[in-house]
Amino acid sequence: QQQVKQSPQSLIVQKGGISIINCAYENTAFDYFPWYQQFPGKGPALLIAIRPDVSEKKEGRFTISFNKSAKQFSLHIMDSQPGDSATYFCAATLGDSSYKLIFGSGTRLLVRP
């Protein structure tokens, strides 16, 4: 119940295309869902995040879609660029004071020029 399942494991997209990464969870106590971008040899960087009372959040080319009833959320990268090539992790936190992040397994995105 503590898991966040992420798919696909890897993704190849042409430059200018849309990259879509999906995550699903079981625990309805999760109340915050961030996405992180990680380049090789670097720590993850917070990309965008959403709370369950919002169905969509957009920041530049990055959009989170959230389906509370289905317990699923996804990251859409519009107009994907080679510089977006990285590993993306979805995550969730519990609605308690622990602030623990539960990470998905990650998606390695490659954007071809």
Next chain:
Amino acid sequence: GAVVSQHPSWVICKSGTSVKIECRSLDFQATTMFWYRQFPKQSLMLMATSNEGSKATYEQGVEKDKFLINHASLTLSTLTVTSAHPEDSSFYICSAMPDRLGAFFGQGTRLTVV
């Protein structure tokens, strides 16, 4: 966004020695910091929660005597890998949350034990 600085970025040590990794929140106070371990092409595995002024909380399966955590101030947490062995070689990452709006991560430390 908030800045978390981790030092060193990489370290090579001999088997049997100890290594200390520092994690600092540069522009905010963090009563709680987190330490993760990441193997190649894998997700982040939470090792422990570092609490300022009190003992760290370790995740199941993490040896507290092997991975010593000290959170002596509101801006600094340290992870010491004691009596390091080659199997401890990994990428270690810390994070801190200035508020509930997201965790910020350090740049990570690549530890190689030879």
